[in-house]
Amino acid sequence: MTTQLFAQQRDDGTVDAGVVKKRAIQCALSRICGSCGKSLTWPVAFVGSAEEAAALLFAFPPLHPSCAEELLRDAPGEQVLVRTGGFELVRPTRRGDPVSFRPNSVIEDD
Numbered sequence: 001m002t003t004q005l006f007a008q009q010r011d012d013g014t015v016d017a018g019v020v021k022k023r024a025i026q027c028a029l030s031r032i033c034g035s036c037g038k039s040l041t042w043p044v045a046f047v048g049s050a051e052e053a054a055a056l057l058f059a060f061p062p063l064h065p066s067c068a069e070e071l072l073r074d075a076p077g078e079q080v081l082v083r084t085g086g087f088e089l090v091r092p093t094r095r096g097d098p099v100s101f102r103p104n105s106v107i108e109d110d
């Protein structure tokens with residue numbers, strides 16, 4: 001199965017291995033899922049490395065929890081999932097650097 005994630009699709013239809021910055025910003029401002037491109041619901045989930053989870057700073061845009069779980073299945077290993085009630089977009093301090101996402105009010109698993 002080829003997964004085409006919303007946040008990795010360039011305007012010309014090609015796919016970025018990382019995250020397309022324009023899409024990442026779009027996800028944040030329009031509150032849409034980085035995987036399916038539909039409106040986010042509550043809670044929001046982030047998927048990233050253990051380091052990203054520890055720092056609470058993610059490169060990949062917010063996701064539906066179900067989309068996040070699907071991503072984890074497709075990319076097993078060190079990836080972790082964090083659920084949160086909200087997030088903020090962190091703009092880079094240096095021009096040209098990627099944006100990142102800071103979840104707030106992290107929801108702990110039972």
Ligand SMILES: [Zn+2]
Binds near residue numbers: 033037064
């Ligand atoms: Zn989704």
